[in-house]
Amino acid sequence: MTGYTPHVRREWAALAAPTVSPARFAAHMTDGLPAPVRRWLAHAVAPGAPLLETVELVMHGEIRMGTWRRFRARQILAPPRGLVWAAESRLAGLPVSGYDRYSGGTGEMRWRLLRIVPVVSGSGPDITRSAAGRVACEFPLVPPVALGPAVCWEPAHDREAVAHVRIGQEEFAVTTRVSLSGRLESVAMLRWGNPGGDIYGEHPFGAVFEGETRFGGFTLPRTVRAGWWFGTDRWREGEFIRFTIEEAAYR
Template structure:
């Protein structure tokens, strides 16, 4: 398997011992795989004397440590060049900090003598240079040839093709609280001392600007605003119907535990994905209850399946939340755990974590808001897969079409129409995203679902995108709150052909199922 690990400047520690710890995981990835490591804070430019190549030393350290840990592999450290647009507006706004730190008075002299742009970095100052958007990497052909020859390549390149100022920004959890941040002042600014500061304002060294502080009396919690103002906080220390435990604000009755992103699955995704999750997880308003007469107009295999899956009087909920575990094939078979929210035909989000070569990989697949996307990261920080666009959207819509059987009530929805094939099979024409997907269900005489197949858009084997036969095999069912759904499944490409052993890529069991 070929792996590309991108280490930005903020991701790689600076001290030698810490670098060795970071490279330890790369050595595990390289064992038995083709590995390319890219390091660099992005293209940087400076007027005047040329700067030393940014990141040139860290790639050498990485290569040396890889050679030490993998003496049988050939490791090559390659210095590449980044192509940028001369008209990029970033040239007019130096943002990337480079070089050593300076105290304020030295920074002022450097600015006056050399015209350097100086910016505050903590309690000190550093030089800032432009960081334009990367357009191309010179030397990619050489990297490809080295990899084909079996070398482990450590190269310098831009991090994810983004301006490095964004890639270098500290994670939010390490940022200072807003009420304690100091305003930046230019080098040499005298500032104000605490002696001249008005009461109730805090000033740091170096003449940092003052910011108002909210003082909390001893014994009070900083977040307990209502108690601090002398009013009793409703429900403090115990539940309070319709209100939060501390603030007393009313909860949205449509929100529930399903709407919150599963923190046990993966780290928090973008806010837009979390909003989509909450929207998909809203309860079905006033669901009807299943009656056998509702399925009388459907083909015989479908009637048999619905009578088996839905007991008389079971609410026809339109969404479900699933917890599962199993194994997924990424070169080899690796264990995973996942949580999925599913609401046909609106969308799904599948959030999972796995261990690949003993290293944690976490991310999500989704179809929501009419778009499909995959985003996966190694060690919670290094991007290993990020994909979107029309092909990914069309493939994700096909997945959603095949998974409507996990919400049996969807079979009675107007977005699904049925056509009989024979006594065991029926075709569901599922309308999703402006397309209709032909999903074939095979139902056993007992009413248990046996297989689900469809022509699904994808690129199995890393070939060109196209329609390929996709199949889901049901090995076992389980009853969850009066709803019988598949509980042990396997899925993959080229079902029913001699390539099925090659195309099968996931086997999993559903541990928990909640429909709402």
């Protein structure tokens, strides 16, 4: 966490605390859930795996900052408590680094060129609401959270179910699509934001998952493509991040 504020280092450490006395996964735990969710969890969580609710991810990919630019990042993700996403890229040939976070009930973004010159900074109610939506959208990367009290499931049809995810004071409806084999295919929701410089409001947001990889007792998507206006004819314009998960350490 070199270059990040003491506050963010503390938030990272708090989110990274190990799950206390986790239960172990058994098939009966999915009884009563919609069929797509049962398929996904049976596919994504190994029998007897501890239901760990925090993951540290290492990833690389491309992010749209005017043009597509390569990045590397680490992320601590602990729904519903929060996340910190810390990344490095290059802008005009110079290194740019920083973080997005939702923790302690607030959201923030802080990006610096050469770790000194401000590029993007933001906080306040709009940033917090948008960041909470990101935590909700990413909860499937921590499959045990799907069984916890922060998520209530509503059936849709044989390929989809809606997760009502409570993050802080907000509840988000996340439509989760699952193949007939149990592979996670996509998530979609309305997320607060101002894509394209629009005024803040709720806009379609989502992610497509491709390939699979296994870390410990959990099967995750290998690659993720995410952005605004998901499911509309503006998706190509709204997609702003593509990444591959290299490592996932659950705790």
